[in-house]
Amino acid sequence: MLTFIAQRLLYLVPVLIAVSLLTFLIASLLPGDLAYTILGDQATPEKVAALRHDMGLDQPIWIRYFGWLGGILQGDLGRSFRTGQTVLQAVTERLPISLELMLLAEITALAIGVPLAIICAARSGGPFDRFMTGSAFAMLSVPTFLSAILLIYLFAVELRWLPATGYVPFSEDPAKNLRFMVLPALTLALAEWPGIMRVLRSDMIATLQEDFIALAKAKGLKASRILFVHALKPSSLTLVTITGINIGRLIGGAVIVETVFALPGIGRLLVGAITTRDLIILQGVVLLVGAGFVLINFIVDLLYAMLDPRIRHGHA
Amino acid sequence: MATLDLGIDASVAEAPARKGRRTGLLFWMAIGWMMSVFAVAIFADMLPLPSPTDMDMLEKRAPFSAEHWLGTDGLGRDELARVIYGARISLIVGLCAPIIGLTLGGALGLVAGYFRGRFESVVVGTMDVLLAFPPLILALAVTAYLGQSILHLTFILGLLGVPAFMRVARAATLTLARREFVIAAQALGATHARILLRELLPNVMLPLFAFFLLAVAITIVAEGSLSFLGLGVPPPISSWGSMIGEGRESLEVAPRLAFIPAIAMFLTVLSFNLVGDTLRALTDPRQGAL
Numbered sequence: 001m002l003t004f005i006a007q008r009l010l011y012l013v014p015v016l017i018a019v020s021l022l023t024f025l026i027a028s029l030l031p032g033d034l035a036y037t038i039l040g041d042q043a044t045p046e047k048v049a050a051l052r053h054d055m056g057l058d059q060p061i062w063i064r065y066f067g068w069l070g071g072i073l074q075g076d077l078g079r080s081f082r083t084g085q086t087v088l089q090a091v092t093e094r095l096p097i098s099l100e101l102m103l104l105a106e107i108t109a110l111a112i113g114v115p116l117a118i119i120c121a122a123r124s125g126g127p128f129d130r131f132m133t134g135s136a137f138a139m140l141s142v143p144t145f146l147s148a149i150l151l152i153y154l155f156a157v158e159l160r161w162l163p164a165t166g167y168v169p170f171s172e173d174p175a176k177n178l179r180f181m182v183l184p185a186l187t188l189a190l191a192e193w194p195g196i197m198r199v200l201r202s203d204m205i206a207t208l209q210e211d212f213i214a215l216a217k218a219k220g221l222k223a224s225r226i227l228f229v230h231a232l233k234p235s236s237l238t239l240v241t242i243t244g245i246n247i248g249r250l251i252g253g254a255v256i257v258e259t260v261f262a263l264p265g266i267g268r269l270l271v272g273a274i275t276t277r278d279l280i281i282l283q284g285v286v287l288l289v290g291a292g293f294v295l296i297n298f299i300v301d302l303l304y305a306m307l308d309p310r311i312r313h314g315h316a
Numbered sequence: 317m318a319t320l321d322l323g324i325d326a327s328v329a330e331a332p333a334r335k336g337r338r339t340g341l342l343f344w345m346a347i348g349w350m351m352s353v354f355a356v357a358i359f360a361d362m363l364p365l366p367s368p369t370d371m372d373m374l375e376k377r378a379p380f381s382a383e384h385w386l387g388t389d390g391l392g393r394d395e396l397a398r399v400i401y402g403a404r405i406s407l408i409v410g411l412c413a414p415i416i417g418l419t420l421g422g423a424l425g426l427v428a429g430y431f432r433g434r435f436e437s438v439v440v441g442t443m444d445v446l447l448a449f450p451p452l453i454l455a456l457a458v459t460a461y462l463g464q465s466i467l468h469l470t471f472i473l474g475l476l477g478v479p480a481f482m483r484v485a486r487a488a489t490l491t492l493a494r495r496e497f498v499i500a501a502q503a504l505g506a507t508h509a510r511i512l513l514r515e516l517l518p519n520v521m522l523p524l525f526a527f528f529l530l531a532v533a534i535t536i537v538a539e540g541s542l543s544f545l546g547l548g549v550p551p552p553i554s555s556w557g558s559m560i561g562e563g564r565e566s567l568e569v570a571p572r573l574a575f576i577p578a579i580a581m582f583l584t585v586l587s588f589n590l591v592g593d594t595l596r597a598l599t600d601p602r603q604g605a606l
Contacts, residue, residue: 018445026457137593141586143537145544145557146578149564157568252452256541260564270453271545274460286457290449297448 004305008298015294020072023287024065027279077284082276087284090269098265100170101257102250104181105188112189113196118227120197121204121235133201136194144253148187148260155183165262184261188253192246199242203235210234240304244297251289343594346587353584357403368397369552377570389562389573398554399580405555406584409470409539414481414531416474421481422524428482429489430512436486443479451476455538456547464550469542473535484527488520522599529592533585540581556581 052058059067071077077087116136120129156164162183170177207213208231216226255267262268266285273281356363370393378388387395424443428436446454455472462468492498493516501515536556542548543557551558556577563574 014441015445015448019448022445022449023457026461137589138586141533141582141589143540143581143585145541145560146582149560149567149574149578152564153567153571153574157571248450251450252541255452255456256545259545270456271547274456274547277460279461282457282460286449286453289453293450294448 001305005302008301012294012298016291019290019294020069020287021065023283023290024068026286027283028061028064072287077287078280080273080278080281082278082281087281087288090281091266091285091288094265094269096170097167097263098254098258098267101181101184101188101263101265102247102254104185105192105250105253108185108189109192109196113193114200114232116193117197117200117204118232120201121208121231122223122227124201124205129201132197136197139190139194142190144187144191144256145260147190148183148257151183151187151190152260165260167263180261180263184257184263187257187260188250191253192250195242195246196239199238200235203238204231207231207235237304237308240300240307244300247296247300248293251293342590346590349583349587350591353403353580353587354407356400357407360397360400360404363400365397365400366394368393368401368554370394377566377573387570387572389559393554395573395576398559399556399577402554402556402559402577403580403584405466405543405549405553406536406539406581409466409473409549410532410536410588412470413473413535413539414477414528416471417477417481417531418524418528420475421478421483422485422520424478425482425485425487426489426512426516426520429486430493430508430516439482440486443482446476446479452538452541455542456545459542459547464547466549466553469539469548473538476538477531477535480531481524481527484523485520488523489516492516492519523596526592526595526599529588529595533588533592536581536585536588 049058057064075088079086080090083090116132120132123129152164155162163180164183167180168176204227213226213231216230221230251267254265255270257263258265258267259271266289269281270285270289272278273285376388380387389395389398424439428439455476458472459468462472498511498515501511506515539548539555540557540560543555544561546558546561548557549555559577560574560581563570563572563577566573
């Protein structure tokens with residue numbers, strides 16, 4: 001297990017460097033001069049040249065890259081030239097909101113997807129299974145922003161049960177905070193449960209044909225015990241594998257959901273940075289999200305190896 | 317044991333038959349909807365439609381009428397015309413971007429899967445870096461720098477699809493390259509180019525095409541998401557995503573402005589998913605059996 005972790009860690013370094021390089025290249029090679037963006041279109045060429053010199057923009061690209069990378073390693077990701085806030089401040093302020101949203105969404109999605117998958121697998125081919133498989137397939141074709149609009153229309157406009165937009169910090173008023181979180185989390189969960197259900201259902205159907213399930217049946221165990229205790233764990237491996245992909249989609253979905261529901265999370269920071277052309281914040285957020293995503297996938301890999309010994313011994 | 321075996325056989329034997337029956341009608345309905353969306357998008361200029369960008373401030377959010385079949389939007393523009401011209405954008409981006417992914421990713425995957433070795437490691441490693449970013453974040457970042465235009469949008473969504481196409485092509489090539497007909501061709505002295513183009517490509521094309529349809533669905537959603545955020549196609553061009561975004565503002569007074577493009581988008585995405593999934597199940601019997 002230790003060699004496996006060491007191997008994965010060694011692999012992590014080049015990927016993280018490549019992520020930083022790609023982020024930097026997007027920001028540096030694509031058209032759009034930072035100095036012009038800060039000073040505005042009316043700036044004189046002398047002023048622009050002076051600012052470019054101050055910011056080191058007139059240096060060769062690789063020197064700028066290493067300067068930037070050196071800053072990052074010391075925890076300095078730069079400072080927004082619009083609000084004066086550092087990237088790190090802006091992100092740490094907003095990260096808990098995004099994390100709360102994604103956590104609530106994932107719990108809700110699992111709460112919907114796992115029981116449905118088990119029931120469908122237990123009666124695979126039956127009317128309920130066919131109906132739910134069909135619904136899950138249809139739900140996969142509903143984009144996040146569409147379900148957001150639908151939920152807002154239903155619960156905020158028609159029924160007036162829940163607020164459509166707004167946010168209160170959890171530390172200030174937990175109940176109110178959760179009220180604001182219900183619709184955003186539900187929106188994200190609606191996009192997540194079909195994938196969870198489909199993967200778990202097909203793995204579960206395969207598991208239920210194994211000999212040890214037949215033995216459990218022969219021992220006279222209750223169906224619910226067989227399904228939830230004996231079959232669930234060996235069926236959940238693929239679910240863990242796709243977690244990495246799911247989190248990527250979840251982050252993308254969070255950007256949309258935070259914008260629609262006006263939650264001040266990372267996603268909104270990003271969209272705001274784009275619309276105000278706050279390039280330092282944009283670069284910093286993209287880097288941090290990319291690096292975070294790589295680390296999450298690293299942890300998922302480790303979890304997977306812990307669950308399935310075949311992986312860490314190299315027989316995939 | 318005998319009873320248990322019977323149970324399994326029955327469920328296995330039943331599954332494909334039911335699949336066939338289920339795909340039957342729905343599959344052709346999906347094809348039909350795709351065809352009609354294609355038709356109206358292609359012939360939009362010839363249809364007797366009002367302009368999708370002409371504003372009429374006196375007729376804001378007008379209800380359904382003989383003049384405006386689906387009413388007008390918040391700026392008095394004809395909703396039906398906007399939905400139809402929006403279909404154009406969704407289809408142009410939705411088809412062109414996956415073609416970029418199919419061509420680049422397919423070629424890379426084919427060559428990497430056939431030659432293996434260092435080239436394969438480099439390709440797979442590079443793609444891993446692209447996959448290291450949540451796709452929507454990367455798309456947002458690049459459009460932010462490049463500026464909003466249909467060309468940029470198509471280009472970046474196309475590039476984002478390359479890793480997935482590469483994986484599909486590589487996986488198919490890896491298994492095919494060990495098959496008898498390839499070994500026979502090699503023994504006959506066929507060049508690498510001939511084996512790649514004449515032996516492998518036609519066989520890899522099938523799973524790639526099934527994946528292409530799924531990629532079209534994903535791309536339409538991605539384009540819609542970006543346009544919904546106001547970061548996709550620039551106004552006044554109508555796109556389903558931007559229409560839903562605009563319709564959101566008037567959800568209380570005229571929810572139909574959000575729901576009409578939403579229904580069009582849902583049905584189109586569902587159709588591509590349905591047809592793509594059916595073809596995937598046909599070309600990949602291993603997964604189709606699940």
